[in-house]
Amino acid sequence: MRFDRSIKIAPSILSADFAGFGAEIRAIEAQGADWVHVDVMDGHFVPNLTFGPPLCAAIRPHIRTVMDVHLMIAPVDPYIDAFAQAGADILTAHLEAGPHIHRTLQAIRGAGCKAGLALNPGTGIDAVEHLLDMVDLICVMTVNPGFGGQKFIHSQIDKVRSLRAMIGDRPIHIEIDGGITPETAPLMAAAGADVLVAGSAVFKGGSVDKPEVYGENIRAIRAAAEAATAALA
Numbered sequence: 001m002r003f004d005r006s007i008k009i010a011p012s013i014l015s016a017d018f019a020g021f022g023a024e025i026r027a028i029e030a031q032g033a034d035w036v037h038v039d040v041m042d043g044h045f046v047p048n049l050t051f052g053p054p055l056c057a058a059i060r061p062h063i064r065t066v067m068d069v070h071l072m073i074a075p076v077d078p079y080i081d082a083f084a085q086a087g088a089d090i091l092t093a094h095l096e097a098g099p100h101i102h103r104t105l106q107a108i109r110g111a112g113c114k115a116g117l118a119l120n121p122g123t124g125i126d127a128v129e130h131l132l133d134m135v136d137l138i139c140v141m142t143v144n145p146g147f148g149g150q151k152f153i154h155s156q157i158d159k160v161r162s163l164r165a166m167i168g169d170r171p172i173h174i175e176i177d178g179g180i181t182p183e184t185a186p187l188m189a190a191a192g193a194d195v196l197v198a199g200s201a202v203f204k205g206g207s208v209d210k211p212e213v214y215g216e217n218i219r220a221i222r223a224a225a226e227a228a229t230a231a232l233a
């Protein structure tokens with residue numbers, strides 16, 4: 001995976017048709033998705049249950065881009081190898097998921113994946129400073145994790161701006177996740193985010209029989225974000 005700071009759209013398959021993930025993934029990639037975002041929830045760290053390593057392994061052959069796995073689970077460490085073997089390119093763990101996040105990030109890289117660090121909306125960025133050499137991606141949650149279709153939390157814009165200043169020239173992606181639409185994407189792109197996760201806003205109105213709607217939705221988010229970054233240049 002080569003690092004680049006251009007805007008990337010990562011549809012969350014939490015909003016896809018669960019009965020047909022393979023076809024859904026092929027459709028969003030054909031319609032311009034840059035990464036595929038997989039939300040893993042354990043019913044304990046977050047109040048919802050979704051997928052495990054077998055689902056990731058099953059969808060891996062359908063993904064030609066990047067499999068971006070967001071672990072909303074605690075503990076994380078016992079499951080890292082299983083998700084790596086299931087084909088994750090990026091494994092993102094939450095800062096809030098346990099007392100030894102440095103060890104977790106080491107283990108993720110040790111398993112051959114890029115390491116992501118996620119922050120809940122109520123978590124500050126001070127601790128991140130001591131982890132910058134351990135991360136390839138920082139995911140700023142713009143909703144409280146657990147469900148798709150929630151309202152974007154505006155206080156996270158300043159957090160992303162501060163994070164971008166802290167990161168400087170390091171090759172670290174800033175991903176934002178939750179409530180991303182053509183209206184909210186430019187706010188975050190202007191603040192310094194480059195990976196935009198969107199579930200509802202990508203899948204709404206489309207299906208594998210109407211994949212062009214996915215394309216329209218992805219292009220609308222990308223165009224709004226790119227216009228915001230171009231205005232800064």
Ligand SMILES: O=C(CO)[C@H](O)[C@H](O)COP(=O)(O)O
Nearest residue numbers: 145146148149178179199200
């Ligand atoms: O991590 C998540 C929820 O915890 C989802 O990725 C996120 O909410 C995306 O869904 P939407 O775009 O519908 O808000």
